[in-house]
Amino acid sequence: MPGFELFGDKERKQVNDVLDSGVLMRYGFDGMRNGHWKALELEKVLADKMQVKHAQLVSSGTAALTVALASAGVGAGDEVIMPTFTFVASFESILAIGAVPILVDVDDTLALSPQAVENAITERTKVVMPVHMCGSMADLKALKAICDTHNLLLLEDACQAIGGTFENKPLGSYGDLGCFSFDYVKTVTCGEGGAVVTNNDSYKSNADHYSDHGHDHVGKDRGAETHPFLGYNYRISELHAAVGLAQIERLDEFLAIQKKNYTILREALQDLPNVQFRRVPEGGEESYAFLSFFLPDTVTAKKAHTELGKAGVDACFYWYDNNWHYYREWQHLIEKKSLGKLPTEVHQQLPDYSKSDFSASDQWVGRTISCLIKLGWSQDDVKERAQKMADVISKL
Numbered sequence: 001m002p003g004f005e006l007f008g009d010k011e012r013k014q015v016n017d018v019l020d021s022g023v024l025m026r027y028g029f030d031g032m033r034n035g036h037w038k039a040l041e042l043e044k045v046l047a048d049k050m051q052v053k054h055a056q057l058v059s060s061g062t063a064a065l066t067v068a069l070a071s072a073g074v075g076a077g078d079e080v081i082m083p084t085f086t087f088v089a090s091f092e093s094i095l096a097i098g099a100v101p102i103l104v105d106v107d108d109t110l111a112l113s114p115q116a117v118e119n120a121i122t123e124r125t126k127v128v129m130p131v132h133m134c135g136s137m138a139d140l141k142a143l144k145a146i147c148d149t150h151n152l153l154l155l156e157d158a159c160q161a162i163g164g165t166f167e168n169k170p171l172g173s174y175g176d177l178g179c180f181s182f183d184y185v186k187t188v189t190c191g192e193g194g195a196v197v198t199n200n201d202s203y204k205s206n207a208d209h210y211s212d213h214g215h216d217h218v219g220k221d222r223g224a225e226t227h228p229f230l231g232y233n234y235r236i237s238e239l240h241a242a243v244g245l246a247q248i249e250r251l252d253e254f255l256a257i258q259k260k261n262y263t264i265l266r267e268a269l270q271d272l273p274n275v276q277f278r279r280v281p282e283g284g285e286e287s288y289a290f291l292s293f294f295l296p297d298t299v300t301a302k303k304a305h306t307e308l309g310k311a312g313v314d315a316c317f318y319w320y321d322n323n324w325h326y327y328r329e330w331q332h333l334i335e336k337k338s339l340g341k342l343p344t345e346v347h348q349q350l351p352d353y354s355k356s357d358f359s360a361s362d363q364w365v366g367r368t369i370s371c372l373i374k375l376g377w378s379q380d381d382v383k384e385r386a387q388k389m390a391d392v393i394s395k396l
């Protein structure tokens with residue numbers, strides 16, 4: 001997955017353009033910038049690649065989720081449905097705007113279970129936020145039907161699945177809003193960065209203003225711009241956007257490498273009786289950023305993780321015990337621990353997660369092993385890895 005593995009002259013050339021002009025800010029300084037508008041250019045390329053009308057770059061994927069929610073008018077006390085298996089950014093972004101994260105089970109797609117979503121809807125629900133974990137997607141068709149019936153927004157977190165598709169649409173473009181991260185370990189990296197994509201003109205305009213202190217970006221002089229509503233600073237810098245511009249042009253190249261390496265590993269495991277691959281919903285194509293599979297039970301999966309490590313097969317994850325990606329270790333959320341007081345709505349409405357039953361998620365995540373697909377592996381590396389994985393798993 002990480003784009004930093006293949007880093008070189010194209011990235012350097014883009015960054016040098018910015019350094020030569022000395023304009024590190026994405027707005028203004030028109031006379032000094034030698035025609036370089038890296039953030040603006042990356043927004044155009046990204047919107048084009050994701051087949052949407054608009055892209056708004058921001059400072060991180062977490063910022064993208066926050067800005068996406070804010071741009072659609074989600075605020076204090078609104079409930080946002082999110083999965084138990086994700087990155088902490090999901091609830092961070094929801095809490096940042098005073099909304100309430102409602103955790104919901106995942107199924108054998110390792111993403112939101114449509115049935116569990118349906119069961120979690122209340123009169124306060126505003127958004128369903130599926131997270132396309134580890135390169136593959138939630139059942140977007142089923143989720144969209146639920147959102148249409150209940151008049152909810154569908155916000156896709158495609159931070160780990162850039163380049164995947166559903167019904168031939170790029171992941172992130174299927175819902176009302178989609179978010180990407182370009183942090184240091186993502187398929188396309190800027191160092192730090194993120195983006196919101198949408199076909200909705202007013203969400204785009206809101207995201208543009210909200211991510212820059214509410215500036216309306218009308219007129220020539222930044223000092224004279226007005227601020228129709230409160231915002232924050234979630235801007236990306238020209239330096240980061242420059243790196244992203246070089247990387248996004250290489251997305252198809254990265255995806256082809258991921259698919260090739262993934263396929264070799266998958267073929268080595270597919271005939272093993274104890275391996276069941278995660279389900280990709282009908283109509284979906286993965287980005288091949290990870291290969292994820294279920295073993296028969298939690299004990300076997302834990303053992304597999306240990307044995308793969310011993311055999312020198314790195315970059316395989318057992319998310320069930322992971323501090324960042326699964327609800328079991330989110331003590332700070334469960335105990336509602338922030339530095340200051342949480343907004344009243346959040347404090348009152350946040351369910352007591354320590355009493356929640358997520359055994360359906362545990363059934364899947366407890367049995368899951370996910371292996372990162374790297375871009376820098378040689379063919380020999382991949383074949384050797386495939387052999388070692390098959391050896392370890394067939395002996396469990």
Ligand SMILES: *Cc1c(COP(=O)(O)O)cnc(C)c1O
Pocket residue numbers: 060061062063086087089090131133157159160181182183193194
């Ligand atoms: C990386 C990631 C994010 C957040 O991105 P940052 O750019 O690191 O803030 C959000 N969601 C998922 C699923 C991620 O993997």
